[in-house]
Structure formats: structure tokens, C-alpha cells
Amino acid sequence: xxxxxxxxxxxxxxxxxxxxxxxxxxxxxxxxxxxxxxxxxxxxxxxxxxxxxxxxxxxxxxxxxxxxxxxxxxxxxxxxxxxxxxxxxxxxxxxxxxxxxxxxxxxxxxxxxxxxxxxxxxx
Amino acid sequence: xxxxxxxxxxxxxxxxxxxxxxxxxxxxxxxxxxxxxxxxxxxxxxxxxxxxxxxxxxxxxxxxxxxxxxxxxxxxxxxxxxxxxxxxxxxxxxxxxxxxxxxxxxxxxxxxxxxxxxxxxxx
Numbered sequence: 317x318x319x320x321x322x323x324x325x326x327x328x329x330x331x332x333x334x335x336x337x338x339x340x341x342x343x344x345x346x347x348x349x350x351x352x353x354x355x356x357x358x359x360x361x362x363x364x365x366x367x368x369x370x371x372x373x374x375x376x377x378x379x380x381x382x383x384x385x386x387x388x389x390x391x392x393x394x395x396x397x398x399x400x401x402x403x404x405x406x407x408x409x410x411x412x413x414x415x416x417x418x419x420x421x422x423x424x425x426x427x428x429x430x431x432x433x434x435x436x437x438x439x
Numbered sequence: 440x441x442x443x444x445x446x447x448x449x450x451x452x453x454x455x456x457x458x459x460x461x462x463x464x465x466x467x468x469x470x471x472x473x474x475x476x477x478x479x480x481x482x483x484x485x486x487x488x489x490x491x492x493x494x495x496x497x498x499x500x501x502x503x504x505x506x507x508x509x510x511x512x513x514x515x516x517x518x519x520x521x522x523x524x525x526x527x528x529x530x531x532x533x534x535x536x537x538x539x540x541x542x543x544x545x546x547x548x549x550x551x552x553x554x555x556x557x558x559x560x561x562x
Contacts, residue, residue: 323510323516323518324516343519344491344519345493345519346541370539392448396466
């Protein structure tokens with residue numbers, strides 16, 4: 317997509333990879349990246365000190381776990397994780413998600429660790 | 440949605456209104472509003488001097504017209520209008536769209552006029 321004026325067909329972009337928890341970048345809006353990811357299983361608990369995080373479920377379903385509650389999300393649902401709040405996405409089966417957050421936001425937030433993707437690739 | 444931690448089910452939000460070209464706010468990410476709208480027919484030519492504009496087609500299809508090209512978009516497609524570039528959405532039949540842009544961004548941008556919605560309501 318790069319400089320805009322192009323079309324991002326989500327189904328085509330999701331078809332370009334199969335790894336779980338490995339976000340790809342598909343576009344940019346101002347200083348925000350539009351990312352997509354396939355998720356399955358439990359991710360790590362983490363938070364983002366400086367930003368909210370937008371989620372849209374494209375296909376399937378998952379649960380956004382917080383320390384005091386769980387939010388169930390299915391295809392066609394939007395959810396915003398507030399900045400600074402610990403969360404953990406958990407997907408019983410493979411789920412396709414769209415995320416929007418400032419460029420440079422790490423998937424593991426403040427937690428770091430081996431599942432961190434420092435520089436997601438564009439697809 | 441307000442303070443987050445809630446679920447925005449797009450189909451339910453779109454069911455709350457029927458007017459065309461009257462955006463509603465369904466959520467917020469940092470200083471950006473997440474808006475939805477039903478569109479049909481031709482909108483006015485306009486641009487946004489200070490911001491890109493994110494579009495996702497939820498249902499149906501429409502064409503984003505630029506002065507030198509047309510970009511056809513269908514359900515599941517994302518498109519970003521670059522800041523400062525004149526554009527006009529045109530939908531042959533009713534189409535449901537999701538937009539993300541800074542709070543306060545006017546639907547008619549620099550063009551103004553009677554179709555301006557100064558303060559979209561939350562649904």
C-alpha cells in the first residue's frame with residue numbers, strides 16, 4: 317500500500333502468511349500502522365504504557381482477557397484496549413484480527429520476551 | 440463504548456440508524472474517533488488538510504473518486520485517503536463503512552456546506 321490510493325483486500329493479505337502471533341503491516345494512517353495477524357492459543361500478559369490499541373475481528377473469534385474480566389469478540393466486532401491496562405488475547409481456534417496502533421508499538425508491549433516482533437514486515 | 444473494555448458489534452450499531460451520510464461515533468482510540476456511516480449516491484468533493492482518513496467497507500461497495508482516478512472498494516477492503524487530496528465517495532447502492540480519523544474531523548473537510556455534520560452522535 318505504501319503511499320495510499322491503493323486497495324487493501326483483507327482476505328488477500330491474510331492469505332500471504334500462516335504463522336500465528338506474527339503481525340504484518342498492511343497500511344498507514346498518519347502515524348499509525350494498520351496491522352493484521354493470525355492468532356491461536358494464549359499470548360503473553362502485557363500492556364502499552366503510551367497508547368490505546370484498536371482491534372477488529374476479521375474471521376473467527378477470540379477472548380481479550382483482563383485481570384478482572386474477559387471480553388468475548390467475534391467477526392465484525394471492534395474492541396479498544398485502553399493504554400496502560402494489562403491484557404492477554406486468547407483464541408481457542410485460529411482467528412484473524414486487524415489492529416491499529418502507533419508505528420513502532422510492540423506486540424508484547426512492556427513484557428518483551430521471545431514472542432516480540434520488533435519490525436513487522438509489510439505485506 | 441466510552442471508556443473502552445466494551446464490545447462494539449458493528450451490525451448492531453448499523454441497525455440503530457438509517458440516514459445516509461450521517462456518521463455516528465462508535466469508539467475512540469487515543470485522539471481518534473471510530474465512526475460508521477451508511478452512504479448512497481454522490482457525496483461532495485472535499486479534502487482534509489491535516490489528516491489521512493481510514494476507510495473499511497463493512498457491507499456493500501462504493502467508489503472513492505479522485506480527480507485523476509477511481510478506486511473501487513467492496514466489503515472487507517481497507518483504503519486510506521491521504522491528507523490534502525481531494526476525494527468524493529460515490530455509492531451506487533447503500534453501503535456501510537467504518538472510518539477512523541482524529542476527533543473533530545468534519546465529514547465535508549474543507550468544503551463545508553449543508554451536508555456537514557459538526558458533531559456526530561455516539562451510538
